[in-house]
Amino acid sequence: MLDETDSAANSRLAELLDVLSHLDTEAASTERGDLDLLDTAELVVRMNAEDQRVPLAVAEHATDIARAVDGITERFRRGGRLIYIGAGTAGRIGVLDASECPPTFGTDPSMVVGLIAGGETAIRSAVENAEDDADAAQRSLLELELTERDTVVGISASGRTPYVVGGLEYARGIGALTVAIASNSNSDIGAAAEIPIEIVTGPEFISGSTRLKSGTTQKLVVNMLTTLSMIKLGKTYRGVMVDLIATNEKLHARSIRTVTELTGVGIDAAAAALQAAGGSVKLAVLMLVAGAEADPARAALAEADGILREAIAALS
Template identity: 80%
Template sequence: MPNDSSRLDALLEVLAQLDTEAVTSERGDLDLLDTAELVRRMNAEDQGVSIAVAERADEIARAVDGITQRFRRGGRLIYIGAGTAGRIGVLDASECPPTFGTDPSMVVGLIAGGDTAIRSAVEDAEDDADAAEQELRALGLTERDTVVGISASGRTPYVVGGLRYARGIGALTAAIASNHNSDIGAAAKIAIEIVTGPEFISGSTRLKAGTAQKLVVNMLTTLSMIKLGKTYRGVMVDLVVTNEKLHARSIRTVMQLAGVGIDDATQALRLAGGSVKLALLTLATGADVERATAALSAADGILREAILALS
């Protein structure tokens, strides 16, 4: 926190220039509206978020291609952020192993203040410009990795410091901000600046800014995983079966994509050791598990290419 009047004045000046901190006159009557009208107004505000994200499609595509290239070289995707932005990165990272069958170390979320900050606010942690660098060093960051910084204001010291360190050692860097000409955008190679405008509640960047951040991180991991062959015909084929629902989904996936009944799907999955992708390949080509496994390996795990190779 600022500890003298000059620093406070400087911070106030910065905040006054941020779209996410703006106060607009049309929201001055929110406390007087009935609930249905509040719902309509907030929903109307949210409808502009996807449009704002679409305007940054080229930058997002560049990031996806860069992330995919580094994944293929054994690199990782590491999110860094504070508060809501940090939690969004942690959430996206935590969903990758069950969805795509990835190792937990492949996509990592770092949040200012550590794991405690996932559930409880650690507001001053974001001001530590050196903390992210220390955490990235501890992870053994290399030039094969990608670091994506997330900050609605675009000026969070924790994120700026981490991106500068990552870029300095040659890692790919990208920044997701909600304001133009952001500090994190300047620190990163790829600036994804999605200006969603004043928040429904001024300064509450868990709203439109947070929604935009969630849409972008969804794209970064989902689209890179598609390019890595983690899906087939729009369906997850590398999911990890960890509960009854996912077991049923794996059987259903094999039934749908291979056009077989439940008995054949269950048998193929059993022989494939529970691998949906391997079961599909054996059913599509008639190859045994050993031959299918070798074909998948030669195709870098891309099912479509393995099917062509065995057909």
């Protein structure tokens, strides 16, 4: 006979199986039962056709994404942060987006943060049962001293990951902006967040492999959350990165090229302006366009909250 522990475990398993059976991300497509019989070229065509569904599905949620971008931007302006929380692939996508912001936009590493269930180890290796710890994200958010000025974006393909649900519920309880990115409708994380972004793209190319279309969807959305909020903060000018940090030879060359393209000066003049500006592309461009020295140009940028277009207008 089953003891009470076994009975409870079987009951939870049956409940989970029932939940999974109703998720689009877990469904098996009857159109792909013959994948192992196809030649490679046909497999490429089939998989690419599935991937093409993703940007179209994302476009249907433009209003929700724009609302999230505006909320994130407003909190950035008040000194707030953007914090991603997720498990597995979803967590890695948040960590990746956060790690790309400092070199791309010149942000402090604390401005955009990625938290993944299981910690740093989980970035490269699976950490068993980490996603089931509903209190772990809250503990991490407490360590970060989360406030109402921050934004927490929970990412989960299934939309039911306990780690993400717990983190969003805690964040919303203290007044932080909460956003959920899920690949199933009527999701648990959507219900826990102020702004649910539930983008359904149908069964995965390989049933249940949510690193595929779901992962691509998540990457497209987080790209927009950070890129568009940074544009609104003045981190770009005429579609070009002007707050990048030259941490290697390639980025140094890109800095010089950016200055030449935006100002029309030659390489030597661009390099000299960059040196006078302490390596700041934005400041170098302002100095050259407005014909200003470094100190007044720096003051104009500060007055314009770092928005180059406004600083140029002020000095012209």
